[in-house]
Structures are given as structure tokens and as C-alpha cells.
Amino acid sequence: DVKVTQSSRYLVKRTGEKVFLECVQDMDHENMFWYRQDPGLGLRLIYFSYDVKMKEKGDIPEGYSVSREKKERFSLILESASTNQTSMYLCASSGGVNQPQHFGDGTRLSIL
């Protein structure tokens, strides 16, 4: 089974802090993704990566950056956290281009 592990289930941070969300997958998948999910807005893609050091913007990249230094790890960075970034953050990975995405358990992030 695919295992996608997110570093924290719940996280509380303060406005203006730099926040790091970590994601690790154990299936040697090429593709990794970061989404946020908000009530009424569904899943929205923030960034994805298709190889080490390669990344592409998703639908809502503003205020976020990402890092993929190793194939198994994909980090999401909130450069200066704001209250409107309070959300559930979901990491996913997939193998080939037409393969399904597998999700981690999610990180519920609160920015105070």
C-alpha cells in the first residue's frame, strides 16, 4: 500500500511566522502535490512537483512556496502566515501520469 505521511495532524501558528509542512511518500512516486481544502471550496491545488527540484504552480500558489530536494519528500512553505491560510492541507503522490493520487492524513493548520 502507498504510504503518504504528513508531519503534523494539527498545527497552530501565529500571523507572520514562516511555516513548514512536510510530506513523505514511500512508493518512489514521481509526482507529489499540495492541496488545501476549505468548506464550500473543495480541493484546490497549490503546487505540484514532477521530479526532484522541479515544481509547477497550481491554482492558488500565492503566499506559498515548495521544496523538493529528495524524491520522497515535498515541503510546503508559508512564507509569512496569514489568517486566511487557516485550512486543511493535504499532500498527495502519484506514480505515472494517469495513475491515481494517494493522500496523506492531512494537516489542520490554524493561523492566529
Add this chain to the structure above:
Amino acid sequence: QKEVEQNSGPLSVPEGAIASLNCTYSDRGSQSFFWYRQYSGKSPELIMSIYSNGDKEDGRFTAQLNKASQYVSLLIRDSQPSDSATYLCAVKWKGPGRRALTFGSGTRLQVQP
């Protein structure tokens, strides 16, 4: 703008009935289709993948794909209260560019005991 549309529900069915969930998509060239189940407060989990026209069965679940009509559906037979969740349809568009899936907003299913 390529879109995936689902009725938000809730869809309410009695225990033991067949639940039918529908999804339409805007890009005729789409090539891969997925159904995910998401319980409240949890992350989406993959139920079914379907790539070609017709039906695909897995236990109590059947996915149906009609590319000409641009819809994909999920049937849940013998619905159980534990099936109560939000069901997300996801589509992979054909061609380069977008490697991520596009998700519908989900249909909330309630199975009444």
C-alpha cells in the same frame, strides 16, 4: 476552464438501497477518472479508477464511464450507514501541462439506518 461537476447533495438513501452518484466533466479528451471517498475530518481515499467506457465493478461499488456523454457515475449497492461520506469525482485531463487531477466539489451521501 476545465470543470468537473457534481451535485452537492445530500443524497439520502435507506440502508440496503442502491446509491447512484453522478459526475460530468467538460473536456471530451479526458482520459482517467477516479472516485474518492472522504469522511468528515479525514483525507480522501481512493475507491475506484476507470479508464475506458463501460462498467467496472469492485465489490459493492461499480463505476460507469460514458466518454461520449462526458459523465462518470458510481453505484453503491447494498448501501450501509458506514458509506455515509462525501464522494469526490476526479478527472485527469489529456495532454501535457496539468499533471494534477481536477476534483469536483463532492456529493454528500447519507445512508439512513
